[in-house]
Amino acid sequence: MxxxxxxxxxxxxxxxxxxxxxxxxxxxxxxxxxxxxxxxxxxxxxxxxxxxxxxxxxxxxxxxxxxxxxxxxxxxxxxxxxxxxxxxxxxxxxxxxxxxxxxxxxxxxxxxxxxxxxxxxxxxxxxxxxxxxxxxxxxxxxxxxTDPVRLSPTTDLDRLFWTFGFRGRPARELIEVVGDLIDRSSVGGGVFDLGSACFDSVCVLTGQLDAFLEPGPRMIDEVPATRAAFERVGDGAVLNNSPYDLAAAVLCLEEGGAVVTDCAGRSLDDRPLLGSGHDFQMSILASANADLHAKLVQEMDRGIARLARTAGAT
Structure with a gap:
């Protein structure tokens, strides 16, 4: 074809x-x-x-x-x-x-x-x-x-409009990672859980949002003790973004000029396209510009470090 x-x-x-x-x-x-x-x-x-x-x-x-x-x-x-x-x-x-x-x-x-x-x-x-x-x-x-691409020039985290998801994620552990970013942006910007990775992605392209991030797989990979909490919330399954959630969205973001990596700043290109479950799931960080993306990777690094300290203390 x-x-x-x-x-x-x-x-x-x-x-x-x-x-x-x-x-x-x-x-x-x-x-x-x-x-x-x-x-x-x-x-x-x-x-x-x-x-x-x-x-x-x-x-x-x-x-x-x-x-x-x-x-x-x-x-x-x-x-x-x-x-x-x-x-x-x-x-x-x-x-x-x-x-x-x-x-x-x-x-x-x-x-x-x-x-x-x-x-x-x-x-x-x-x-x-x-x-x-x-x-x-x-x-x-x-x-x-249908709508023109209007990538945001925002780089100030205090004015950030962004989204992440709670579905299937343990709330306390997730907030340990993203809580500081929520606090910084909650007055001068805005944070949303919109319930769809694709919708989150296209809102970055249209300029309605500055960034979309989902750190779940990185949380489990780097702080393995959190996996039990994911399985508790997911009724025995780990529910993070699988390839079928992100395959079209990542290409649309890339071709639209957004910056897309996992939540550690690594390319998603070599991630398997077919499969589900934790081994196939991937974190994602999509940003409207490179300067903002670099700041958000640093925020994720700090958040994961906080999570590791918290997990080590329990």
């Missing part, structure tokens, strides 16, 4: 999934729990309908492609040389509440030896379900977006 055809397929799939979910936004019936997905998170009825649409679309339009989703894991037809990494609803809980912060995420990469990485992603598409706003990135080809 040519690159333009693959791009168009990803866009069509994202639009079809958004159209399937849009009428159910805010519907109480969608809150019924289903099975636990391959990623370990709770599956709601609204997720099940989106997954059904995903399977039906690909069976008709692209039965030769492999695909990976949160609920299904990897589906690989014989001979497939390309994989789509799809999150039919990134931000299920905002979708259930009828909020704008819910997106469809579709990314594409060559399968190669069967172990593609984040750096292999060639196409990334995000569609906001409620508004229909679109963000379409092709590696090396820039970003097309």
């Amino acid at each position: 040519s690159d333009p055809a693959l791009r168009d397929l990803c866009v069509d799939l994202a639009r079809a999934l958004a159209a399937r979910v849009r009428p159910e936004l805010g519907a109480h019936a969608g809150r019924r729990h289903g099975e636990v997905g391959a990623g370990g998170d709770v599956t709601f009825r609204i997720d099940e309908g989106a997954e059904e649409e995903l399977a039906a679309f690909l069976a008709t339009r692209a039965p030769h492609l492999a695909w990976y989703s949160e609920d299904q894991g990897l589906i690989r037809p014989d001979g497939a040389d390309t994989v789509l990494v799809v999150d039919p609803i990134d931000g299920t809980r905002p979708a259930l509440a009828g909020f704008e912060a819910a997106c469809v995420s579709v990314a594409a990469a060559p399968l190669g030896d069967g172990a593609p990485t984040m750096g292999d992603v060639t196409v990334g598409v995000i569609v906001e379900i409620k508004t229909g706003r679109e963000y379409i990135a092709v590696r090396g080809g820039g970003l097309e977006s």
Whole structure:
């Protein structure tokens, strides 16, 4: 499949999934729990309908492609040389509440030896379900977006508008890492939990936010004693951002000119694209400019050091 055809397929799939979910936004019936997905998170009825649409679309339009989703894991037809990494609803809980912060995420990469990485992603598409706003990135080809990219020039942490997430994260341990940043920005800036990594990312691109960060995997890697707290909150699973949460978002951020690394300032390019669970999860720090990014990496370093001291004292 040519690159333009693959791009168009990803866009069509994202639009079809958004159209399937849009009428159910805010519907109480969608809150019924289903099975636990391959990623370990709770599956709601609204997720099940989106997954059904995903399977039906690909069976008709692209039965030769492999695909990976949160609920299904990897589906690989014989001979497939390309994989789509799809999150039919990134931000299920905002979708259930009828909020704008819910997106469809579709990314594409060559399968190669069967172990593609984040750096292999060639196409990334995000569609906001409620508004229909679109963000379409092709590696090396820039970003097309419904709203123009307006990256913030902010570098002052006291005036920072930023976001992070609580879903599945232990609150006390997480606040040990980000608490100082919350305090610094809570009056002159603003801090939000919006419930969707994709929505957080596009808000950096539009200038609504200066930064998006999620330190969970770094917390576990560098302070292993915190893993038990993550598993307690996640009902036995570690719930941080998996590749299907970030594959399209990272490419959109990069092609839109934002600075994106993990929370230690390292590239995400060599991280595995297919998989879930702690070994595949990754922290993320996305900033509107390089000066701000460097300051936030230092804040994360200090936060992790505080967490390590606290864990050592308990």
